[in-house]
Amino acid sequence: MIIVLKPDATKKQILHIEQKIKELGLKPMLSAGKERTIIGVIGEEDKARLQPFEAFPGVESVVPIQKPYKFVSREFKKENSIIKLAPGVEIGGQKFIVMAGPCTVENRDRLVNIANLVKKSGAKVLRGGAFKPRTSPYSFQGLKDKGMKFLYEAKKMTGLPIITELMDPRDLPLFLKYADIIQIGARNMQNFELLKEVGKTRKPVLLKRGMASTIKDFLLSAEYIVSEGNHNIILCERGIRTFEDATRFTLDISAVPVIKKLSHLPVVIDPSHCSGIWDYVAPLSKAAVAVGADGLLIEVHDDPEKAMCDGPQALKPAKFEILMQELKSIAKAIGRTI
């Protein structure tokens, strides 16, 4: 940590700051520049963060040097983490994983039908929401417990592991029973109580980036989960909020190489939610493979006109099949398989 002093900081103020640094068991290192004096704080930055140095008289600003997260960082673990999702299905390695399915579980037959279709095209995980976070209280909120059971049946019938979203810590037992991967949605990325709860389990967790979260915030939320003991985390970029309204959110594709540099965790992209329009799902999916993501989360629906949620962004199975072929070619070009 670097403490930058105001040009007119007094000797007394500087002494006071140095003393506080020493009280924390750290070492101050003064450096009188031409315009400003700065104090380097040598030692564990976590300790220094406990003291609000910005509030001290004479201080202009505080510059952190060390990363605020640990276990999720590339410095903590150099090699890529490979997360086991189900027998024979893992993510983060050479294989690129596509998770596909409807936005929301509507009924058993439709779900099983879609599951069979996406499996045939090469998807390795079935997605589908039973509990739905909807902006409006008047929108369809999901089939809840019944939806969970339909997912479980679809899994038994197709062999595809399932991923579905958890919104309330009180529903966790149900998820531990039925789900293979617990999804934490963008709107709950900083629902810290929920993060702690899933951190106490050992289930794989797919954590979606909040729509206003920096990559640093995102990794800190993952750190919440790991700090409770659960290392099975998949990060999901799903678009951030910007001024551009041609798409629902702006896919921050650079987040993939940035996260790969900072963290060892696998990263997937959700092209359906970030764009909000099925037309854009194919080009963004191809970009996801090329940029180095480890997987995709794609919405597929056999009859988007009748979808109870997010119909406009769902691919039809035939389009999904074509896309999968294209993705396989690109994956091959960069030395991966799907």
Place this chain on the structure above:
Amino acid sequence: MIIVLKPDATKKQILHIEQKIKELGLKPMLSAGKERTIIGVIGEEDKARLQPFEAFPGVESVVPIQKPYKFVSREFKKENSIIKLAPGVEIGGQKFIVMAGPCTVENRDRLVNIANLVKKSGAKVLRGGAFKPRTSPYSFQGLKDKGMKFLYEAKKMTGLPIITELMDPRDLPLFLKYADIIQIGARNMQNFELLKEVGKTRKPVLLKRGMASTIKDFLLSAEYIVSEGNHNIILCERGIRTFEDATRFTLDISAVPVIKKLSHLPVVIDPSHCSGIWDYVAPLSKAAVAVGADGLLIEVHDDPEKAMCDGPQALKPAKFEILMQELKSIAKAIGRTI
């Protein structure tokens, strides 16, 4: 709702859409323009929203006309809502209400001391966090139950009603027992399960705007609470995320007149969290009074250097006292009292 068709939409596609509109019990109204045909949907837009018309062949875009929220809208209730916070303390009327106190409850004596000081200066509500949402799992997470009890004791000793943040639906009974106003933080603005839970109570709820939430999203989250029966809602603008990094968040001061036009609910501003720097709290507070907000939520700490949370943005009691005098002058100039 207006459905805008693609320039090359076929007759068959148009007929199909018209038929669907009729099936919903609504009336389609075709209007063939020079470049595009549009279909007006006459009737309750909520019904039309159930059908994902964007997913229909031939459709270019769908333009909503009616507001997606009801009970919180100015159209539903013309006059300003006045929320009773405690005997003799209400918000939304002629009186401008200042809520002040430390970011987090640290110990009983400090809390009571600060409470007495802010009360003397004219604050009408004591703020203080017992459960703290922190970006990092390694930051102080609050005194929790013990903090709640300290707040309750401070209330009994000073007579100030208390506002404190709820993060987990499982803690609600504790809040019903001790708190006067339940705060829902920005990071939980779209934690819909939590919104529903506080909606089932009749406690006043102060709902903070999410840092990436449009005003429409914000009002829809308030609608979640009202739709469960709780009409006692105070909206709080606390800054949105933008590219500007001179302040922690960007205070969207225009949100006050915009919300006042769209909704009957009272609106307050939190100048401490949006700026992150105590220096800016006074000018932003004055702007809040002038722009027509109904109150303020200000952090005050008697020793910011030792604050366990957000010290850099806390005002010292002496500065708070001066600010209150200035706010009273401005309030008077626009016909209100503090």
Place this chain on the structure above:
Amino acid sequence: MIIVLKPDATKKQILHIEQKIKELGLKPMLSAGKERTIIGVIGEEDKARLQPFEAFPGVESVVPIQKPYKFVSREFKKENSIIKLAPGVEIGGQKFIVMAGPCTVENRDRLVNIANLVKKSGAKVLRGGAFKPRTSPYSFQGLKDKGMKFLYEAKKMTGLPIITELMDPRDLPLFLKYADIIQIGARNMQNFELLKEVGKTRKPVLLKRGMASTIKDFLLSAEYIVSEGNHNIILCERGIRTFEDATRFTLDISAVPVIKKLSHLPVVIDPSHCSGIWDYVAPLSKAAVAVGADGLLIEVHDDPEKAMCDGPQALKPAKFEILMQELKSIAKAIGRTI
């Protein structure tokens, strides 16, 4: 400047960096922390900036400490700058200055009529565009030279100094002849050739903040003008681009205290362009006075329905008159006059 090294930076890399620092006539100061080594660069940061240290092997990041601007900074000049706009009219001192008038000059009679009305209400400067930057090539682009002459006539008839926007360096002679204040619009805030040209004159320049410009960028653009010798600069906050679409832009009201801290230049607010809706002009103007701005730039039109540009955001003269009365009360409450 602080150079933060990668955890695995080699001794050879460090030596190489230290040597480069010395070659620039600066002093490196090594500080080996627990996780990372950092190198403080002692001396003029401008020199250090000439070398792209981020591109050196072993470097993780570079943290600037000194401000990149000089003459516009509060450190360079402690007291507020007061800019003389015309005989008896200055900005940046105790007096709050309102500049008002139509978005664009439409014809002589209308302009003179509006000028007389705003003058009567207390405006001290007449605004009006002759050259208009329009997003679409098919929108009205202004009366150009003829508009300039109408402005000049309105000035002679009312005694109000005039402010109008310059878009092309080739039009500068015309502006030097007719205008009292040259406005540089938001879209040209980083048109550096234009900044240099107005920097060579001694005319007061009102520089609008770019819609995607940080305050640091904004001050650097002002520095472009000062570095050519023209110190007569007024900064104008006019809204930044964010995801919120209830207003055209988001007024960054915090920019006023932030700029006041960093710079000695006067700051005004343009509530008409940032909101885009006349309804919001009055509350935002009141906030501008309370937050400590030095003036306002308000659009007034006697017949907004017929306005050739931005009619929806123009105040009618009667509303402007009422607003001016309210602004005077608030100004008085904070010890200023209008």
Place this chain on the structure above:
Amino acid sequence: MIIVLKPDATKKQILHIEQKIKELGLKPMLSAGKERTIIGVIGEEDKARLQPFEAFPGVESVVPIQKPYKFVSREFKKENSIIKLAPGVEIGGQKFIVMAGPCTVENRDRLVNIANLVKKSGAKVLRGGAFKPRTSPYSFQGLKDKGMKFLYEAKKMTGLPIITELMDPRDLPLFLKYADIIQIGARNMQNFELLKEVGKTRKPVLLKRGMASTIKDFLLSAEYIVSEGNHNIILCERGIRTFEDATRFTLDISAVPVIKKLSHLPVVIDPSHCSGIWDYVAPLSKAAVAVGADGLLIEVHDDPEKAMCDGPQALKPAKFEILMQELKSIAKAIGRTI
């Protein structure tokens, strides 16, 4: 255009609006909904835009239906535009075009050396700035006329056509003499006078998206150029400004499929400026090919440590050579060649 009325709009107000619509030679079409009445305006929307209907009493909002741009739209021209850059070099067709070179021209020998290296790797155009738009007036501003001559010499020696940035209309003759493609930078995307000037020539223009510009604004700026007669336009996505600071700007990769849908013009991506860090240039370039862009603009420097501008984002020639091989594989996978 749809005019949405306020719930309490009076008959008189509605009649007044209808009359105005008719006066413009357009046809009003009333549609009384459950909550609101709307008026469809049948006819050319350009005409309707001349009247500020938002300013009319009784009007709540105005919803445009037609696109505000024409010649650049996909509706105006269905097939992709192919722009001829030099004999045997065109963009927008099956071939993917890489433009590479240093950020700024530093001296003749270095430029020729880099030009030869990028040509050998497969680049088809040489990039390099002679006039540099720099945020700070104290940064290197380019070699100007001398730089232009060096570019011309490099062109003669390598056969590569050159692209370089124009900032001032007064420099246009120099560009017409030496440049093959005129670049308009992000900061000048709404410098409308400059757009008009290059519109009057027939030189290919590469227009960079402004960092706060929506895609609609972007296309309108291109329309400025076309409306003066120059149809040879290449659009360049180079990152927009968002809250994320891990990269200098946020590459809006979705802009490629969005623009491809709305316009017939070729689209390229600049991965160097949007990320600001050379590490991210390779993954983003691969994504650019996969997403369907027509080309790339990449910074290459043989000694980034000594680069006078943007060294941290430049690729070394050896890395560029490897990248080009990877891009060729991906291009092949999607049926294109480089």
